[in-house]
Amino acid sequence: MREVHCKVCDAGTLRQRQVYRKSGSVVDFGYVLLAPSIPSVVICTLAYVTLHVGGSGATSAGVSEGVFLLLGVAAFVSGIIGWLLIMKKQILVCSVCSAVVEPKMTAHKAEADSAKLSH
Numbered sequence: 556m557r558e559v560h561c562k563v564c565d566a567g568t569l570r571q572r573q574v575y576r577k578s579g580s581v582v583d584f585g586y587v588l589l590a591p592s593i594p595s596v597v598i599c600t601l602a603y604v605t606l607h608v609g610g611s612g613a614t615s616a617g618v619s620e621g622v623f624l625l626l627g628v629a630a631f632v633s634g635i636i637g638w639l640l641i642m643k644k645q646i647l648v649c650s651v652c653s654a655v656v657e658p659k660m661t662a663h664k665a666e667a668d669s670a671k672l673s674h
Contacts, residue, residue: 559647561649564649566651566652572648582641585637585639588636596634603627606623
Protein backbone atom coordinates (compact mmCIF):
# COMPACT_ATOMS: atom_id res chain seq x y z
CA MET A 556 0.00 0.00 0.00
CA ARG A 557 1.32 3.42 -0.84
CA GLU A 558 1.83 5.93 1.94
CA VAL A 559 -1.19 8.18 2.53
CA HIS A 560 -0.82 11.38 4.53
CA CYS A 561 -3.45 12.37 7.07
CA LYS A 562 -5.61 15.29 5.91
CA VAL A 563 -6.69 16.11 9.47
CA CYS A 564 -3.29 16.89 11.01
CA ASP A 565 -1.03 16.96 7.89
CA ALA A 566 1.72 15.35 10.00
CA GLY A 567 0.97 11.65 10.26
CA THR A 568 0.48 8.80 7.86
CA LEU A 569 -2.51 6.48 7.68
CA ARG A 570 -1.98 2.83 8.62
CA GLN A 571 -4.35 -0.06 7.96
CA ARG A 572 -5.98 -1.74 10.96
CA GLN A 573 -8.67 -4.35 11.44
CA VAL A 574 -11.42 -3.64 13.95
CA TYR A 575 -14.68 -5.35 14.83
CA ARG A 576 -17.75 -4.01 13.02
CA LYS A 577 -19.93 -4.18 16.15
CA SER A 578 -19.50 -3.14 19.79
CA GLY A 579 -17.69 -5.30 22.34
CA SER A 580 -20.79 -6.80 23.94
CA VAL A 581 -22.24 -7.75 20.54
CA VAL A 582 -18.93 -9.38 19.56
CA ASP A 583 -18.92 -11.31 22.85
CA PHE A 584 -22.47 -12.50 22.12
CA GLY A 585 -21.30 -13.55 18.64
CA TYR A 586 -18.56 -15.71 20.15
CA VAL A 587 -21.11 -17.22 22.56
CA LEU A 588 -23.25 -18.19 19.55
CA LEU A 589 -20.36 -19.38 17.38
CA ALA A 590 -18.30 -21.46 19.82
CA PRO A 591 -20.85 -24.17 20.71
CA SER A 592 -22.39 -24.27 17.24
CA ILE A 593 -19.34 -25.87 15.59
CA PRO A 594 -19.24 -29.05 17.72
CA SER A 595 -23.05 -29.12 17.79
CA VAL A 596 -23.25 -29.27 13.99
CA VAL A 597 -20.68 -32.07 13.93
CA ILE A 598 -22.41 -34.10 16.67
CA CYS A 599 -25.89 -33.66 15.14
CA THR A 600 -24.63 -34.60 11.68
CA LEU A 601 -22.93 -37.74 12.97
CA ALA A 602 -26.00 -38.71 15.02
CA TYR A 603 -28.33 -38.14 12.07
CA VAL A 604 -26.17 -40.20 9.70
CA THR A 605 -25.71 -42.97 12.27
CA LEU A 606 -29.45 -43.21 12.98
CA HIS A 607 -30.34 -42.97 9.30
CA VAL A 608 -27.95 -45.76 8.27
CA GLY A 609 -28.45 -48.00 11.30
CA GLY A 610 -32.17 -47.38 11.74
CA SER A 611 -34.55 -50.29 11.33
CA GLY A 612 -37.44 -48.11 10.23
CA ALA A 613 -39.03 -47.82 13.65
CA THR A 614 -41.04 -44.73 14.51
CA SER A 615 -38.76 -43.74 17.40
CA ALA A 616 -35.73 -43.74 15.08
CA GLY A 617 -37.57 -41.44 12.68
CA VAL A 618 -38.47 -39.04 15.47
CA SER A 619 -34.89 -38.91 16.77
CA GLU A 620 -33.58 -38.41 13.21
CA GLY A 621 -35.88 -35.43 12.87
CA VAL A 622 -34.79 -34.02 16.22
CA PHE A 623 -31.10 -34.28 15.33
CA LEU A 624 -31.75 -32.75 11.92
CA LEU A 625 -33.64 -29.84 13.49
CA LEU A 626 -30.92 -29.30 16.13
CA GLY A 627 -28.22 -29.43 13.45
CA VAL A 628 -29.95 -26.78 11.34
CA ALA A 629 -30.48 -24.58 14.41
CA ALA A 630 -26.79 -24.90 15.35
CA PHE A 631 -25.76 -24.05 11.78
CA VAL A 632 -27.93 -20.91 11.74
CA SER A 633 -26.58 -19.94 15.16
CA GLY A 634 -23.03 -20.30 13.83
CA ILE A 635 -23.75 -18.07 10.83
CA ILE A 636 -25.29 -15.37 13.03
CA GLY A 637 -22.31 -15.59 15.39
CA TRP A 638 -19.87 -15.32 12.48
CA LEU A 639 -21.66 -12.24 11.15
CA LEU A 640 -21.45 -10.61 14.59
CA ILE A 641 -17.68 -11.14 14.95
CA MET A 642 -16.65 -10.00 11.47
CA LYS A 643 -13.93 -7.36 11.18
CA LYS A 644 -13.45 -4.44 8.79
CA GLN A 645 -10.43 -2.55 7.46
CA ILE A 646 -9.90 1.07 8.54
CA LEU A 647 -7.11 3.60 8.21
CA VAL A 648 -5.77 5.21 11.42
CA CYS A 649 -3.45 8.23 11.60
CA SER A 650 -0.21 7.57 13.47
CA VAL A 651 -0.19 11.07 15.03
CA CYS A 652 -3.75 12.27 15.69
CA SER A 653 -5.52 8.84 15.65
CA ALA A 654 -8.11 10.01 13.11
CA VAL A 655 -10.09 7.13 11.61
CA VAL A 656 -10.83 6.97 7.87
CA GLU A 657 -12.75 4.36 5.92
CA PRO A 658 -10.64 3.12 2.99
CA LYS A 659 -12.12 4.18 -0.34
CA MET A 660 -11.31 3.04 -3.81
CA THR A 661 -8.80 5.41 -5.35
CA ALA A 662 -9.20 6.76 -8.87
CA HIS A 663 -6.11 4.86 -10.03
CA LYS A 664 -7.51 1.58 -8.71
CA ALA A 665 -10.90 2.27 -10.30
CA GLU A 666 -9.27 2.88 -13.70
CA ALA A 667 -7.29 -0.38 -13.43
CA ASP A 668 -10.45 -2.32 -12.55
CA SER A 669 -12.42 -0.81 -15.43
CA ALA A 670 -9.56 -1.60 -17.83
CA LYS A 671 -9.66 -5.25 -16.72
CA LEU A 672 -13.41 -5.44 -17.30
CA SER A 673 -13.23 -3.92 -20.78
CA HIS A 674 -10.79 -6.58 -22.05
